[in-house]
Amino acid sequence: MNLYLSKSTTSINTTFTSSDGVVLYKTHTPFRLVGGRSTTISRALRDIPTRDGAENALRFAHLAQIDWKIGAPTILRFGGQEIKARSYLIKDGWGHRKFTGLDGKEYKWILGANRPKAIALYHRQRFGVFHAKRQAYLEVLPQAEHMLDTVVMTFVYVEKIRRQKEDAAKSQLVLWPPFLY
Numbered sequence: 001m002n003l004y005l006s007k008s009t010t011s012i013n014t015t016f017t018s019s020d021g022v023v024l025y026k027t028h029t030p031f032r033l034v035g036g037r038s039t040t041i042s043r044a045l046r047d048i049p050t051r052d053g054a055e056n057a058l059r060f061a062h063l064a065q066i067d068w069k070i071g072a073p074t075i076l077r078f079g080g081q082e083i084k085a086r087s088y089l090i091k092d093g094w095g096h097r098k099f100t101g102l103d104g105k106e107y108k109w110i111l112g113a114n115r116p117k118a119i120a121l122y123h124r125q126r127f128g129v130f131h132a133k134r135q136a137y138l139e140v141l142p143q144a145e146h147m148l149d150t151v152v153m154t155f156v157y158v159e160k161i162r163r164q165k166e167d168a169a170k171s172q173l174v175l176w177p178p179f180l181y
Helices: 142-171
Strands: 002-005 014-017 023-028 037-045 059-068 075-078 081-084 097-100 106-109 120-123 137-140
Touching: 037 142, 059 142, 075 142, 097 142, 106 142, 120 142, 137 142
Parallel strands: none
Antiparallel strands: 002 014, 002 137, 014 023, 023 037, 037 059, 059 075, 075 081, 097 106, 120 137
16 A cells, blocks of 8 residues: 655655545644644544535544654654653664554664565655656555554654754755855
8 A cells, every 4th residue: 555645845744645546644733933843643534424414525533643842752642642752663773763563563664775574665756857756655565554553653753753864964064165266
């Protein structure tokens, strides 16, 4: 199953749609000038009529919340739990994060790698310059579809962390000489 991101530049303000264009999840992170931000992850509900009887109206159920703290640990809220992100998504090597799924098995997000045992892969957007143009998408293999909610939630967290590190590395680049004469 492929989940296409409507905005490839962020995992915290996007919708995830199937290859048929059906919205399955959405993330929303309101801008805050002061303090940390919170990302809400919602799952689309299907076949639930609205009050006015419209059957195809898109409604969402709250799935998880990520409270991004400044100077304090990020908090994950899901399944009735409130847990520090670093306690659930534990660092394991350079940029890798491991966690225990609801099935009791251990899983690991490995950044920048395509592994033979992978159960989910993130494919970045391509603009069509050197490769064929494509939209960013999260590929979830059949052996992980039973825990799709967890895959999406952990992906949102790990991808934001990856982007922060990438942005920080870009800001450290210094071109020399800074001016041409």
